[in-house]
Amino acid sequence: MKFDTPATTNPIDRMKVIGQPTDRIDGPLKTTGTARYAYEYHEEVPGAPAYGVIVGAGIAKGRVVSMDLKAAQAAPGVLGIVTAETAGKLGKGKFNTARMLAGPGVEHYHQAVALVVAQTFEQARAAAELVRVDYEVSRGAFDLEAARPSASVPQDEQPADTRAGDFSTGFASAPVQFDASYTTPDQAHAMMEPHATIAAWEGDKLTVWTANQMVDWSTGDLAKTLNLQKNQVRLISRYVGGGFGGKLFVRADVVMAALGARAVRRPVKVALARPMIFNNTTHRPATVQRIRIGAGRDGRIVAMAHESWSGDLPGGKPEMAVAQTRLLYAGPHRLTATRLAVLDLPEGNAMRAPGEAPGLMALEIAMDEMAEKLGLDPVEFRVRNDTQVDPEKPQRPFSQRQLVQCMQLGAERFGWSKRQARPASVREGRWLVGMGMAAAFRNNLLTKSAARVRLDARGMVIVETDMTDIGTGSYTIIAQTAAEMMGVPLERVQVRLGDSSFPVSAGSGGQWGANNSTSGVYAACVKLREAVAQRLGMNAAEANFADGKVSAGGRAVPLAEAAAAGELVAEDAIEYGELDKKYQQSTFGAHFAEVRVDSYTGEVRVRRMLAVCAAGRILNPKSARSQVIGAMTMGVGAALMEHLAIDKRRGFFVNHDLAGYEVPVHADIPHQDVLFLDEADPISSPMKAKGVGELGICGAAAAVANAIYNATGVRVRDYPVTLDKLIGRLPDAA
Secondary structure (H helix, E strand, O other): OEOOOOOOOOHHHHOOOOOOOOOOOOHHHHHOOOOOOHHHOOOOOOOOOEEEEEEEOOOOOEEEEEEEOHHHHOOOOEEEEEEHHHHOOOOOOOOOHHHHOOOOEEOOOOOEEEEEEEOOHHHHHHHHOOOEEEEEEOOOOOOHHHHHHHOEOOOOOOOOOEEEOOHHHHHHHOOEEEEEEEEEOOEOOOOOOOOEEEEEEEOOEEEEEEOOOOHHHHHHHHHHHOOOOHHHEEEEOOOOOOOOOOOOOOOHHHHHHHHHHHHHOOOEEEEOOHHHHHHHOOEEOOEEEEEEEEEOOOOOEEEEEEEEEEEEOOOOOOOOOOHHHHOOOOOOEEEEEEEEEEOOOOOEOOOOOOOHHHHHHHHHHHHHHHHHHHOOOHHHHHHHOOOOEEOOEEEEEEOOOOHHHHHHHHHHHHOHHHOOOOOOOOEEOOEEEEEEEEEEEEEOOOOOEEEEEEEOOOOOEEEEOOOOOOOOOHHHHHHHHHHHHHOOOHHHEEEEOOEOOOOOOOOOOOOOHHHHHHHHHHHHHHHHHHHHHHHOOOOOOOOEEEOOEEEEOOEEEEHHHHHOOOOEEEEEEEEOOOHHHHOEOEEEEEEEEEEEEEOOOOOEEEEEEEEEEEOEEOOOHHHHHHHHHHHHHHHHHHHHOOOOOEEOOOOEEOOOOOOOOOOOOHHHOOEEEEEEOOOOOOOOOOOOEOOOOOOOOOOHHHHHHHHHHHHHOOOOOEOOOOHHHOHHHOOOOO
């Protein structure tokens, strides 16, 4: 189905099922422990699996000189050991899969150098400790600040730099100027479910049960890595226990499990221990960002520049922290620039809202600092610089943009008028109290997505698509879509996800999953409705599907009757043509936070938070709210505690577990409110929806940081805002 213009007659608009706060249909399976995650498939695996444990490199850069496997091979239960020498030549997938097994070169700490396979996990782990590796160590680069002078323009990013007007002249002539730099640290995904895979070969065909967000991407990459045809690989990922971008791509658990299973000729299970997840897989890379803003005394921005530096392994990609600055605020003279340094740290890659999340951590503090210089309220300053068109391409309007409404509604609901503009002026005993806010922005990406829909003789509607559910509620919103389109109750819909034998969906990433995958189901349901009408001898254009019946021309027939003579099957995909080039598709929001800071110790407590989101039609307000409060919680972590500490001598993340890498827990999180604007974007898709799962993290950290400044008068530009950065600069305790 081509979607170029807004749909006119649209069954989704009935909103009988779509848009309702629906409990997750997979909830009972998850709460009873019967939902199968990657490491838990038993019945489907052909034979009892062996267990693999990865040996990670003990250096960050260099080469393997020799490897002594004798003691490990002689250990109890050991079935085989895979190394680069025994694995054979691996192909290169699109997403750096050649890095999954080191040898002889080592590119980063804990890169896999071997897999030990044994009868039990304990035997494999014990034998892995017996592998002896001699290395030749090379000098590596592990410090972003030190590597900045050598950073270059990334070649694969289009565009890495943008310009509009004449920034230098515009900034120099601006009556009010602001220029500051900010840093954000390396961060870990810290998802609950580890990277885990079961691999089994049947002849030259491979099946992997794994935790993966993008089934089609990863099936193709795994096939290329193992020098197979894509149809020789089946990837199953029905439930994913969190991903946040860390499971977008094939990682070492998948490749090594497949190699191990081929070597020992039986299924193999591999799960990464937490320290190996932190150093072996991916993380959000650190940034250094410089922001300059020039404005008139009326508060109108005339010039804005945002430059960002980040690092990655050779051939890697930058953190596009300037992306939102190209679109968020008006101003005729503009400059953005992205630079990438080569670092020999574990791979930097996508983490929830890559680009915008760290970019807004800097930009939205800068906007507050500029508002203060102008003597303007932070909300008012942002309102004055709103735009309804792409500031760099004024001929391209936003499909919908309600940023101002988000900020104004949020200010009203949060009691923003009670905020004291003068920092450190509100006390409650020993506590300093402050409020902060930030704008939220994340793009809405349109991606082709397909589905297959079946109608059987029982009247059951069965949906099949390789879309994944990473805890976001995909099962439920897809079921809601099919129920709405086919006019049946939710319990008459069965959803099958996460299998590469199903039609290719958008997958779960970039907050594009909900809108695109449900649109693909919509397209397939349109085709199924046509098939039903044809079999029943009805005019498809007139047929009404409701209450389990199909009616047209004064005749009503149970839906199941259409499949009495045999199952009906329809398959289709949603495609958008040039729609995203005609309109800028984005989501908007506003974050508000109130904090308390102990004037003696510098301890920060977040008291309350509010997010207001404008993200098209909200398909399921209950699961959407869950996504936003989870994102807000991650924003608190980014603001106050999360950072991967680097050993800059040896090149690894020291705090590589959940004891050393702190994330928010229940005691850290206050009452959180979420408001969704009542909007439907007909230009976005036939669902009139957009993404929302990443919008909730964008700006949340800056709102907390701005609240801390309002409470204390201490401006911290280097995240996270830990008490050591506050305590020596706090006002005298009362």
